[in-house]
Amino acid sequence: xxxLRRVWRLISANGGIYSxxxxxxxxxxxxxxxxxxxxxxxxxxLFMLITVSSNWNLIGGMTGYVDFGHAVFFGIGAYLMGILxxxxxxxxxxxxxxxxxxxxxxxxxxxxxxxxxxxxPTLRLKGPYFSIAMLGTFVAMREIIRLLKPFTxxxxxxxxxxxxxxxxxxxxxxxxxxxxxALMWWIRxxxxxxSLLAIREDEVGAEMRGIDTTRHKIIAFMIAAFFTGxxxxxxAFQNTYIDPDVVFIEQRTVEMVMxxxxxxxxxxxxxxxxxxxxxxxxxxxxxNFYNLHLFILGVLLIFIVLFVPEGIIGTLGDRSxxxxxxxxxxxxxxxxxxxxxxx
Amino acid sequence: xxxxxxxLFNGILxxxxxxxxxxxxxIIWGVMGVINLAHGEFLMIGAYGAWVLFRVFGxxxxxxxxxxxxxxxxxxxxxxxxxxxxxxxxxxxxxLLVTFGLSIALAxxxxxxxxxxxxxxxxxxxxxxxxxxxxxxxxxxxxxxxxLLIMFALHVFLQxxxxxxxxxxxxxxxxxxxxxxxxxxxxxxxxxxxxxxLTAAAxxxxxxxxxxxxxxxxxxxxxxxxxxxxxxxxxxxGALLGGMVLGLVETLLATFVPGVGTNVGIAASFVLLVLVLxxxxxxxxxxxxxxxxx
Numbered sequence: 190x191x192x193l194r195r196v197w198r199l200i201s202a203n204g205g206i207y208s209x210x211x212x213x214x215x216x217x218x219x220x221x222x223x224x225x226x227x228x229x230x231x232x233x234x235l236f237m238l239i240t241v242s243s244n245w246n247l248i249g250g251m252t253g254y255v256d257f258g259h260a261v262f263f264g265i266g267a268y269l270m271g272i273l274x275x276x277x278x279x280x281x282x283x284x285x286x287x288x289x290x291x292x293x294x295x296x297x298x299x300x301x302x303x304x305x306x307x308x309x310p311t312l313r314l315k316g317p318y319f320s321i322a323m324l325g326t327f328v329a330m331r332e333i334i335r336l337l338k339p340f341t342x343x344x345x346x347x348x349x350x351x352x353x354x355x356x357x358x359x360x361x362x363x364x365x366x367x368x369x370x371a372l373m374w375w376i377r378x379x380x381x382x383x384s385l386l387a388i389r390e391d392e393v394g395a396e397m398r399g400i401d402t403t404r405h406k407i408i409a410f411m412i413a414a415f416f417t418g419x420x421x422x423x424x425a426f427q428n429t430y431i432d433p434d435v436v437f438i439e440q441r442t443v444e445m446v447m448x449x450x451x452x453x454x455x456x457x458x459x460x461x462x463x464x465x466x467x468x469x470x471x472x473x474x475x476x477n478f479y480n481l482h483l484f485i486l487g488v489l490l491i492f493i494v495l496f497v498p499e500g501i502i503g504t505l506g507d508r509s510x511x512x513x514x515x516x517x518x519x520x521x522x523x524x525x526x527x528x529x530x531x532x
Numbered sequence: 533x534x535x536x537x538x539x540l541f542n543g544i545l546x547x548x549x550x551x552x553x554x555x556x557x558x559i560i561w562g563v564m565g566v567i568n569l570a571h572g573e574f575l576m577i578g579a580y581g582a583w584v585l586f587r588v589f590g591x592x593x594x595x596x597x598x599x600x601x602x603x604x605x606x607x608x609x610x611x612x613x614x615x616x617x618x619x620x621x622x623x624x625x626x627x628l629l630v631t632f633g634l635s636i637a638l639a640x641x642x643x644x645x646x647x648x649x650x651x652x653x654x655x656x657x658x659x660x661x662x663x664x665x666x667x668x669x670x671x672x673x674x675x676x677x678x679x680l681l682i683m684f685a686l687h688v689f690l691q692x693x694x695x696x697x698x699x700x701x702x703x704x705x706x707x708x709x710x711x712x713x714x715x716x717x718x719x720x721x722x723x724x725x726x727x728x729x730l731t732a733a734a735x736x737x738x739x740x741x742x743x744x745x746x747x748x749x750x751x752x753x754x755x756x757x758x759x760x761x762x763x764x765x766x767x768x769x770g771a772l773l774g775g776m777v778l779g780l781v782e783t784l785l786a787t788f789v790p791g792v793g794t795n796v797g798i799a800a801s802f803v804l805l806v807l808v809l810x811x812x813x814x815x816x817x818x819x820x821x822x823x824x825x826x
Contacts, residue, residue, distance in 0.1 A: 311806075316624060318761075322805060324750070325805055329798050332798045336799065446629070446632070450629070484637050484640040487636035491637070494619075
């Protein structure tokens with residue numbers, strides 16, 4: 190009996206990741222039905238939203254440092270891709286077609302280095318400075334890209350070599366999403382992930398227990414930036430055109446925040462579920478009230494934060510997130526302020 | 533030399549405006565511990581208020597403050613009672629997310645109502661005159677005068693009136709204030725109302741010299757944060773110092789670095805912010821702390 194129970198515990202504990210891999214395998218069969226290019230593109234975009242939301246959740250949900258400018262890494266990735274395949278001479282890249290694969294990890298690395306540069310001053314501090322500094326980073330980066338005209342084309346943007354292949358895009362994004370979410374699952378259960386949760390719950394306490402909080406926060410931030418940068422680079426190539434106003438849009442960050450909040454902040458399966466629901470919801474809102482859709486998103490965000498702060502997964506009773514729920518719904522008396530004073 | 537003097541003068545004009553622009557943000561953070569990410573959006577609402585009053589009734593933007601400020605005080609009061617009061621005592625994470633949602637909702641609502649076309653308020657006296665070889669823009673000088681007046685009035689209000697003392701008491705120690713008979717809930721609502729009225733007033737003031745559009749807010753929120761980081765929370769001298777530093781840096785950069793254009797302000801503000809956070813996270817004066825240590 191004891192053995193059976195242990196087997197059951199193993200299956201139920203790992204059930205999520207097995208279901209996830211099965212889902213990826215099923216989705217991999219979809220292009221065999223010869224769907225239209227538009228359907229493949231829609232699916233690819235949903236996968237991308239799931240990927241970037243999971244990354245946002247790593248820093249925003251698991252570590253508890255809300256990033257209001259995470260789309261900046263998407264933008265940096267997109268621009269590094271654009272610069273690498275257009276401005277940089279051929280001898281660095283193999284060819285426009287193969288250069289794409291070469292530029293993807295480079296764009297991610299660029300975003301990661303930028304995350305390090307931003308993270309060192311802002312994540313050293315406890316409290317809300319990081320959140321607002323990231324909002325600032327986002328707003329400033331759009332203008333900086335405009336100012337760096339020789340590289341970025343300024344407001345006119347950059348045209349990338351059009352290499353359209355929707356099936357390739359679909360498979361790339363599917364595998365990328367599968368790997369990133371599986372990695373989040375692994376991080377959530379690793380010692381590193383537990384340290385991140387400890388930082389979220391009680392940063393000073395985590396420090397007392399010997400966790401190097403600054404290092405952990407910066408590493409989590411860099412991981413999140415890397416994958417978001419790769420996603421941005423991929424998007425730039427798929428879109429074949431970038432300029433500051435299509436790359437640096439607030440909506441991207443809003444969608445990441447919304448997906449994670451809707452599904453369950455700090456959970457592994459929250460962002461994928463939230464992103465899926467948000468995508469369906471946006472479709473509905475888009476079809477009926479195109480102009481108002483961001484207004485509706487903003488109001489919805491306020492309602493979720495106030496009334497279901499744990500999101501769908503958290504509310505349905507995933508044990509792992511209840512402590513966060515308590516933290517969010519408990520009215521503790523300016524606990525954060527005293528932390529700030531110690532900082 | 534003349535160029536330098538002119539740049540310094542323009543920087544002071546801009547700095548005075550920044551100082552009055554940041555007050556609402558700084559008061560809400562200092563008194564309630566809430567960081568209002570919708571700060572720039574309330575400024576945008578004030579600017580649109582001035583534009584509507586100018587277009588429909590022909591009211592001068594500076595006179596329209598008499599209408600905009602009471603109305604926005606009411607808006608702020610109600611908003612605090614309905615929404616912000618629910619998040620005041622919760623972690624920063626919650627109030628950040630709520631005000632972020634509010635900023636997105638407001639900017640896009642105004643985008644639907646007024647479209648994204650930039651609007652201007654063309655006042656007849658918008659020009660400049662020369663003194664000692666320096667160009668003095670009339671409207672911007674009026675803004676500086678009004679900014680100093682508002683800061684002085686706010687200072688007197690906070691220091692000398694009973695309500696002002698209640699606000700400072702609630703900021704310093706909420707529980708102690710409650711014990712000595714301050715209705716903290718009401719004081720918070722009034723404080724939020726005052727802060728929103730000041731922010732909207734800043735928006736109305738700048739309407740003759742800046743384009744008004746629904747997404748003008750976020751750069752102001754960023755600048756407000758930079759100034760607060762430079763000058764400290766809830767302090768009027770700090771706001772003045774922080775505003776002047778940012779205004780001067782921005783103007784000097786725009787004057788002496790070729791080819792950066794008008795968008796340099798946002799980038800400069802961002803670089804300043806990162807520098808402050810690296811070098812002096814506690815700010816130039818007392819820094820990012822509550823008004824008084826609890």
